[in-house]
Amino acid sequence: MSVFLILTVLGVLALAGFVLSRQRAMALVGGDARRLHSRPQYYGWHGAIMAGVPALLFLAVWQIAQPMVIESRLEGMFPAEMVQDDSARTLLFADVRRIASGLEAAIASGAIGADEAAALDAGAVRERLAATGVALGADVLPETLAAAQEYRGLATVGALWRTVLVLALAVGGLAYAIKATGPEFRARNRVEGVVLALLMLASTIAILTTVGIVLSMLSESIRFFGLYPIQDFFFGLTWSPAFQGNSQLGLLPLLWGTLYITLISMLVAVPVGLFAAIYLAEFADPRVRSVVKPLIEVIAGIPTVVFGLFALVTVGPLVRDWLAVPTGLGNSGSSVITAGIVIGILNIPFISSLSDDIITAVPQSMRDGSLGLGATKAETVTQVVLPAALPGIVGAILMATSRAIGETMIVTMGAGAAAQLNLNPFEAMTTITVKIVSQLTGDTEFNSPETLVAFALGISLFVITLCLNVFALWIVRRYREQYE
Amino acid sequence: MSDVMAGTPEGARGGSLLEGSARTKRRRAREWRMKAYGIGAIVLSLSTLFFMLATILMDGVSAFRQATITFPLTVDAAIVDKTGNRNVEEMAKVTTIGYKRLLSQGFVAHLAAAGIDTAGVPEKDLGDMLSDDGPARLRDMVLADPSLVGQVVEVSVYATGRIDGYLKGRVTRETAERDTNVTPEQLDLADNLVAAGLLTMPFNWGFLTGPDASDLRPEASGLGVAIIGSLYMMVLVAIFTVPVGVATSIYLEEFAPKNRFTDLIEVNISNLAAVPSIVFGILGLAIFINFMGLPQSSSLVGALVISLMTLPTIIIATRSAIRAVPPSIREAALGIGASKMQLVFHHVLPLAMPGIMTGTILGLASALGETAPLLLIGMVAFVTNYPAGPFEGGVMDPATALPVQVYSWASRSDPAFIERSSGAIIVLLVFLVIMNVAAILLRRRFERRW
Numbered sequence: 001m002s003v004f005l006i007l008t009v010l011g012v013l014a015l016a017g018f019v020l021s022r023q024r025a026m027a028l029v030g031g032d033a034r035r036l037h038s039r040p041q042y043y044g045w046h047g048a049i050m051a052g053v054p055a056l057l058f059l060a061v062w063q064i065a066q067p068m069v070i071e072s073r074l075e076g077m078f079p080a081e082m083v084q085d086d087s088a089r090t091l092l093f094a095d096v097r098r099i100a101s102g103l104e105a106a107i108a109s110g111a112i113g114a115d116e117a118a119a120l121d122a123g124a125v126r127e128r129l130a131a132t133g134v135a136l137g138a139d140v141l142p143e144t145l146a147a148a149q150e151y152r153g154l155a156t157v158g159a160l161w162r163t164v165l166v167l168a169l170a171v172g173g174l175a176y177a178i179k180a181t182g183p184e185f186r187a188r189n190r191v192e193g194v195v196l197a198l199l200m201l202a203s204t205i206a207i208l209t210t211v212g213i214v215l216s217m218l219s220e221s222i223r224f225f226g227l228y229p230i231q232d233f234f235f236g237l238t239w240s241p242a243f244q245g246n247s248q249l250g251l252l253p254l255l256w257g258t259l260y261i262t263l264i265s266m267l268v269a270v271p272v273g274l275f276a277a278i279y280l281a282e283f284a285d286p287r288v289r290s291v292v293k294p295l296i297e298v299i300a301g302i303p304t305v306v307f308g309l310f311a312l313v314t315v316g317p318l319v320r321d322w323l324a325v326p327t328g329l330g331n332s333g334s335s336v337i338t339a340g341i342v343i344g345i346l347n348i349p350f351i352s353s354l355s356d357d358i359i360t361a362v363p364q365s366m367r368d369g370s371l372g373l374g375a376t377k378a379e380t381v382t383q384v385v386l387p388a389a390l391p392g393i394v395g396a397i398l399m400a401t402s403r404a405i406g407e408t409m410i411v412t413m414g415a416g417a418a419a420q421l422n423l424n425p426f427e428a429m430t431t432i433t434v435k436i437v438s439q440l441t442g443d444t445e446f447n448s449p450e451t452l453v454a455f456a457l458g459i460s461l462f463v464i465t466l467c468l469n470v471f472a473l474w475i476v477r478r479y480r481e482q483y484e
Numbered sequence: 485m486s487d488v489m490a491g492t493p494e495g496a497r498g499g500s501l502l503e504g505s506a507r508t509k510r511r512r513a514r515e516w517r518m519k520a521y522g523i524g525a526i527v528l529s530l531s532t533l534f535f536m537l538a539t540i541l542m543d544g545v546s547a548f549r550q551a552t553i554t555f556p557l558t559v560d561a562a563i564v565d566k567t568g569n570r571n572v573e574e575m576a577k578v579t580t581i582g583y584k585r586l587l588s589q590g591f592v593a594h595l596a597a598a599g600i601d602t603a604g605v606p607e608k609d610l611g612d613m614l615s616d617d618g619p620a621r622l623r624d625m626v627l628a629d630p631s632l633v634g635q636v637v638e639v640s641v642y643a644t645g646r647i648d649g650y651l652k653g654r655v656t657r658e659t660a661e662r663d664t665n666v667t668p669e670q671l672d673l674a675d676n677l678v679a680a681g682l683l684t685m686p687f688n689w690g691f692l693t694g695p696d697a698s699d700l701r702p703e704a705s706g707l708g709v710a711i712i713g714s715l716y717m718m719v720l721v722a723i724f725t726v727p728v729g730v731a732t733s734i735y736l737e738e739f740a741p742k743n744r745f746t747d748l749i750e751v752n753i754s755n756l757a758a759v760p761s762i763v764f765g766i767l768g769l770a771i772f773i774n775f776m777g778l779p780q781s782s783s784l785v786g787a788l789v790i791s792l793m794t795l796p797t798i799i800i801a802t803r804s805a806i807r808a809v810p811p812s813i814r815e816a817a818l819g820i821g822a823s824k825m826q827l828v829f830h831h832v833l834p835l836a837m838p839g840i841m842t843g844t845i846l847g848l849a850s851a852l853g854e855t856a857p858l859l860l861i862g863m864v865a866f867v868t869n870y871p872a873g874p875f876e877g878g879v880m881d882p883a884t885a886l887p888v889q890v891y892s893w894a895s896r897s898d899p900a901f902i903e904r905s906s907g908a909i910i911v912l913l914v915f916l917v918i919m920n921v922a923a924i925l926l927r928r929r930f931e932r933r934w
Contacts, residue, residue, distance in 0.1 A: 192825040199734055210752045212767055272528055280522070313539070376514070379515075433760065436860070465760055
C-alpha cells in the first residue's frame with residue numbers, strides 16, 4: 001500500500017472513530033447529553049484522535065527510520081574500502097536506490113517481468129533499464145546490483161510491515177476509544193490535552209528551524225574546513241575559485257565588497273529615511289501623513305528582484321554614463337555605487353517607518369516643555385526629541401544595516417561578480433551573498449571545496465547579521481529612556 | 485522688569501518688534517531648512533519609486549503585444565505526409581525542419597501572390613523573419629488534426645524578436661546594420677507587411693500562458709510555467725504556515741508559561757524574522773534536497789523554504805490580532821464556564837480571524853516576491869514543460885516562479901529579454917496589488933474597534 005493510500009485509510013478510520021465514539025456516548029446515556037461528562041462532540045474528537053494520531057506518528061517515524069535501517073544492513077555487502085569514505089558511501093547508496101527504483105518502475109510498467117528482474121546480471125541491467133526509460137549514470141558493479149536487489153526485497157517487506165502495523169495501531173486506537181467512552185469518561189480534558197500538545201509542538205518549529213540552519217551550515221562548513229585551511233579562508237586576500245582545484249577562497253575581498261556596498265547604502269538610506277521620518281512625525285499635516293506614509297511603505301512591499309532589474313537596466317547605465325565615464329573612474333555598468341544606491345532606496349522605508357514609530361513614542365509632555373520654554377520646533381526636535389529617541393533610531397539603523405548585508409538580488413544583478421579589494425566605488429565588486437548564489441546554482445557536487453565554501457560563507461553571513469541584530473536589541477534595551 | 489530685559493543679549497535690540505532680529509531669523513531659517521530637508525527626502529524617495537515603476541512599465545508594457553504574421557498556407561502533403569496515408573505515426577517522423585521549410589515556402593508564395601515588394605531580401609531571409617517557434621506549433625496543429633493536410637489554413641506565426649523589436653522601436657536600421665540576425669531590407673519589408681495588414685501586433689496571450697523559450701527565441705517565451713509554479717507555492721505556503729503559525733501564536737499568547745523555554749521560542753522567532761533570505765535557501769538545499777532527497781526545482785521544496793521564512797511574519801501578525809481581542813470577552817467566556825481551550829477556539833480565534841487573514845495575505849504577498857532562496861534550490865532552471873496537475877504530483881515536478889523568471893530573463897544577453905523581464909514584473913506587481921487590496925478591503929470590512 002502506498003503512503004497516500006495509507007493516509008486515506010487513516011482518514012476514513014479517524015472519521016469512523018468520530019462517528020462511532022459520539023454515537024456510543026449518546027447511546028450509553030439514552031440520548032440525554034446532559035448526563036455525559038463532556039459535550040458529545042468531544043467523545044467524537046477523542047475517537048478520531050485515538051484512531052489517527054498514534055498511527056500517523058508511527059508512520060512518520062517508520063518513514064524516517066526504514067532507509068537508515070536498510071542501508072546499515074546493506075553496508076556489509078560491500079567491500080570495506082568502498083564504504084569507508086563518507087561521500088563515496090552517499091553516492092554508492094544513491095546508486096543503489098536509483099537502480100532499485102528503476103527496476104521497480106520497469107516492473108510496474110510491465111517492461112520487465114518480476115522473475116526476469118531478479119535474474120538480471122550487472123552487465124545487462126543498464127541497457128535493460130535504459131530501454132524502459134530509466135537512465136543510469138555509470139556502469140553498474142555486481143555488488144551494487146546485488147545490493148539493489150536486496151534493497152528491493154527489504155523495502156517490499158518493510159512496506160508490508162508498515163501497512164500492517166500502522167493499520168493495526170489505528171484500529172487498536174479506535175477500539176480503545178470506543179471502549180473508553182462512557183458517561184464518566186472525561187473526554188474534553190483528554191482532547192484538550194492533546195490539542196495543547198499539538199500547539200506546543202507547532203511552536204517548537206521556530207526552534208527546529210534555527211537548529212536546522214545552524215546544523216546544516218555548520219556540518220558542511222566543517223567538511224569545508226577539512227578540505228581547505230581555515231586561516232586561509234578567513235584571512236585570505238584572494239578569491240579565485242577554479243573548478244579544477246587549487247582555488248584560493250579568501251573571505252576578505254567578499255567581506256570588503258559587502259561592507260562597502262552596505263556603507264554606501266546607509267549613506268543614502270539614513271539621511272533620507274531620518275529626515276522623512278522627522279518631517280512626517282513632527283511637521284506634517286495629519287492628512288499629508290496619512291497619504292505619504294503608506295506611499296513610502298509601498299517601497300518596502302516591492303520585491304527585491306524589481307530593484308535588481310532597476311539597478312541593472314536603469315541605475316547602472318546612468319551611473320556609468322553620467323558619473324563614472326566623465327570622471328574617468330570606470331566604465332562598468334555594474335558597480336558598488338549602483339548596488340549601494342539601490343539598496344539604500346530599498347532601506348528608506350525601513351528606517352523611516354521604524355524611526356517614525358520611535359519618534360512618535362516620545363511623550364508629548366517633553367515637546368510641550370521645550371516649546372513652552374520658547375524653543376522652535378526644529379530646536380525641540382534636535383535637542384529634545386532626537387536625543388530621547390536615539391537608542392531606538394540607532395537600533396533601527398543597525399537592523400537596516402543587517403538587511404543591507406544580507407541583501408542578495410540587488411547585488412547579484414547590480415554589483416558585478418569581480419572579487420577585489422578596491423576603493424573605487426565605480427568598479428564592479430562582489431559580496432558574500434553573490435558568491436553563495438554563484439557557487440551553489442547549477443549542477444553542483446557536494447564534495448569540492450568550491451561548492452562547500454558557500455556553506456562557510458553562509459554561516460559567516462548568518463553570524464554577522466545575527467550579531468548586528470542582537471547588538472541592536474541590546475542597545476535599544478540598554479539605553480532606552482523610560483518615560484511615564 | 486525692565487532690568488531683566490536689559491540683562492539678556494536680546495535687550496540690546498532696537499527697532500520695531502514686528503521685525504525679527506538676526507538671531508530670530510537664523511532660528512527661523514533653521515526651522516525652515518529642517519522642513520525643507522524633510523520634504524526633500526520624501527519627494528526624493530517617492531519620485532525614485534515612481535521613476536522605477538515608470539521605467540519598468542514603459543519597458544514591459546510592450547511585452548503584452550507581439551508582432552505576428554498571418555497568412556494563408558497550403559499544408560503541402562508532399563512535405564508533411566510523404567506516404568499519403570494520413571497516419572499520425574508516420575507523419576510524426578517529419579521534424580520541425582520540414583515544417584520550417586513548408587512555412588517559409590508558403591510565406592514566400594503568399595508574398596508573391598499578394599504582390600508585396602520584397603526587393604533586396606533574398607528568399608532565405610524571408611523565411612528567417614518567422615520565429616522558429618512557428619514550425620513547432622504548426623507541427624503540433626497538423627499532428628493533432630491530420631485532416632488539415634492538403635488544405636489551406638490561416639496561420640499566425642510570431643515574427644522574430646528583431647522584427648518585433650523594430651515595431652516596438654527597440655531595433656533600428658542602424659543597429660540592424662551591425663546585427664547578423666536581421667538586415668535593414670528585412671525591416672523595410674516589415675513596413676510593407678504592416679501596410680498590407682499581414683504583420684499585426686495583437687495581444688500576446690502566449691506571454692501569459694506559454695512556457696519559457698531558449699535564448700534564441702525571445703518572442704516565444706512566456707510565463708505559463710512560472711505562474712503555475714508560483715501558484716502551487718503560494719497554496720502550499722498557505723497550507724503549511726497558517727495552521728502552524730496560528731497554533732504557535734495561540735500557544736505563546738494564551739497558554740505558554742513564562743519560562744526559559746518560552747523565552748527561547750520568542751527569541752528564535754524574532755531572530756528568524758531577521759535572518760537573510762539566502763540563508764533559508766542554504767537550509768533548503770542542505771536539508772530538503774540533500775538530506776531528505778526531495779526533487780530539485782520542485783514547487784514543494786520552494787514552498788517549504790518560503791514557509792519557514794514567512795512563518796515569523798505570520799506569527800507576529802497573528803499574535804497582535806489575538807492580543808487585540810479585549811479581556812472583557814475572555815472574562816465573560818470564562819465566567820459562564822468555558823474552559824481555556826473553548827475560550828480560545830470559540831471566542832478569541834473567531835474574533836481575531838480578520839486580523840489573522842489580513843496578516844496572512846500580506847505575508848503571502850511578500851513571500852510571492854521572494855527570489856534569492858529559490859535560486860539555491862534550483863528553481864532558476866530552464867523549464868519548458870508544464871508541471872502536472874496538483875493531484876498528479878505536480879508539486880514535485882520542476883517549475884519556476886515569477887520573480888525567478890524575472891531574474892533569469894534579466895540575465896540573458898538578448899535585449900528583447902529585458903522587455904520580457906519587465907513584463908513579468910508587471911504581472912508580478914498585478915498579483916501583489918490584488919493581494920494587498922484584498923487585505924485592505926478585508927481589514928476595512930471586518931475591522932472592529934473595541
